[in-house]
Amino acid sequence: MARLLIVHHTVSPATRELLDAVLEGARDDDVEGVEVQVRAALAATPSDLLAADAVILGTPANIGYMSGALKHFFDTVYYPVQVDRKGMPFSLYVHGDNDTSGAVRSVESIAKGMGWERHRPPVTVTGRPDAEAREACWELGAVTALAALEHAGPE
Structure with a gap:
């Protein structure tokens, strides 16, 4: 079974809405053979x-950067997984009050350094998430779950 890992820093109602939409997409009944792990x-x-x-x-944009919690995640995993996870597909969603560009740039820079492959353009949301933002996050979850299945290969 393929495994999709969702790593998030969810501190506000807005980031919670986005995470919930990502989870709904990743766990959709049409996505079979993928275990979703949330951390x-x-x-x-x-x-x-x-294992992913x-x-x-998923991160809020804090002072023009990813959250400190997501940066801590990268600091923790960078060297232990760098070689073994080259080519791994990743996707990103970011919420900000008015700008998400610095957070996107910082995450993508580190992911590139790890040799990961961006699967989808990031979903960026400023202000209160609307139906379109939730739908984009749902789709991000579903298609990245399918990418996990493709990356895992035949069993």
Whole structure:
């Protein structure tokens, strides 16, 4: 069975809405053969990432950067998984009050350094999430779950 890891820092109602939509998409009945594992960024470990076939990252944009919790996740896993997870598909969603560009840039820079492959353009949401933002996150979850299945290959 393929495994999708969702690593998130969810501190506000807005980021919770986005995470819930990602989870609904990843766990949709049409997505079969994928186990979804959810970890808070401060609790995720190298072992979680080594067991994953794809990863979705979720963060608020804090002072023009990813959350400190997501940065801590990267600091924790960078060296232990760098070689073994080259080419792994990843996706990203970011919520900000007015700008998400710095957070996107920082996450994508680290992911590139780890050799990960961006599966989808990031979903960026400013202000209160609307139906369109939730739908984009649902789709991000579903298609990244399918990417995990593809990356895992035949059993």
